Amino acid sequence: MKKISALIIISGLFVVGTIYYGIFVWEYSGPTMKFIVEDGEGFSRINARLYNEGFSYSPRLFHHYYRLFVDEKLMIKSGEYTIPEHTTMYDLFPIIQKGGIESIAITIPEGKNLYEIARALEGAGVAGYREFVNSSKDPRLLQELGISFGSAEGFLYPDTYRFAKSTSAEKVIRVMVNEFKKKTENLKFRNHAYGLSPEQIIVLASIVEKETGAAHERRTVAGVFMNRLLKKIRLQSDPTVIYGNFEDFKGNIKKEDLENKNAYNTYRINGLPIGPIANPGRDAIEAVINPSRSLATATDHKIEVLY
Known part of the structure; x- marks a missing residue:
């Protein structure tokens, strides 16, 4: 009986220790990152993404702690959240309770040019028209992005994006060009049948x-x-x-x-x-x-x- 009691105590201490470690000791080890919650995204999916992206020690632990100690009326709001490095799960809860920075979904159709995109961004309150046009022609930025033309025209991939209000034009351009690279990386640009570069x-x-x-x-x-x-x-x-x-x-x-x-x-x-x-x-x-x-x-x- 004493052995059983000892095992129960040890098991209990182990569980408590694991919970304590997961909530108060374990830290997110990456750099400061953005975490975006989409409109209508459910708790289960948010929980899974927090874990998959390295912001949570355990989805099960996050779920139980949130249900026990966080007011369920304070639903996780859509928007953009900034998660600093060394964030523990305990630190994470007040971050997501505050609500994310308001973000805006912007759809850029195929065939729009940089001037039309600049107009759409300014109208949505993201980046200013002239700031975007000038940044898209910035030689330093173009060199960093590996673009040999005089502007980012052609590489601002048409898609639906979500940006926080007042996002800088340079950041928007980086996101769109990176999306271009991801969406076209498996296309056969080399050895074109008619000799085009x-x-x-x-x-x-x-x-x-x-x-x-x-x-x-x-x-x-x-x-x-x-x-x-x-x-x-x-x-x-x-x-x-x-x-x-x-x-x-x-x-x-x-x-x-x-x-x-x-x-x-x-x-x-x-x-x-x-x-x-x-x-x-x-x-x-x-x-x-x-x-x-x-x-x-x-x-x-x-x-x-x-x-």
């Missing part, structure tokens, strides 16, 4: 994205432009005319716009523009990597495929 693929993909929003047309449009490049015929793409003078463009292409010789206007220059004119999605990039190989020609921007 990875940078040229992005430039042409941006034109294809602006020329058609129909998924079934992208490879054909890419094939049309590829044949024009191979035959040294000017691309004559209207979206390049608009982009060359985007901030001052009034809404209708005029004769003077077509005659404006800038580095983007494919009515006036040979080959591809100096850089992308928009931010293409993965499908447009894939269309340029694998364009339609049928003999295609374009007349007045209407595609005619000759079999």
Whole structure:
């Protein structure tokens, strides 16, 4: 009987010690990080993510402690939370009870350019228009991100993002460019069948994205432009005319716009523009990597495929 009692006491002490260690001693070992709770995200999923991302010692311990000692009426609110290094589970509870910084979901559709993205961000209260435009052309930032063009245009991946209000333009750009790298890392940019470099693929993909929003047309449009490049015929793409003078463009292409010789206007220059004119999605990039190989020609921007 004494042995059983001793075992019970030892087991109890072990359990208490484990609980104490998990709540008060164990620490998050990474750098200060952001943890975002999405709108409508349930407790179980939040609990699992806290553990999977290294912020919690045990999902079971977190669950029981939260239910026992935290007012259940104080639900974990959506938003952005900052979790410092060396945070214990005990420290974590007041952080998540305070409520996260208000964050805003912003959807960037395929084919939007950096000026349109800047306008959307400013309208949502995230980064200022001019700050975003200037940061997207910052040589230091572009070098850090591995972008060889004069701006981040083409690499601001179209997707839905969540940012806290007043997030800096530089941070937004870093997030979007990193998303581009993640979403396109398995695409075959090298050894293009028609000899385009990875940078040229992005430039042409941006034109294809602006020329058609129909998924079934992208490879054909890419094939049309590829044949024009191979035959040294000017691309004559209207979206390049608009982009060359985007901030001052009034809404209708005029004769003077077509005659404006800038580095983007494919009515006036040979080959591809100096850089992308928009931010293409993965499908447009894939269309340029694998364009339609049928003999295609374009007349007045209407595609005619000759079999």
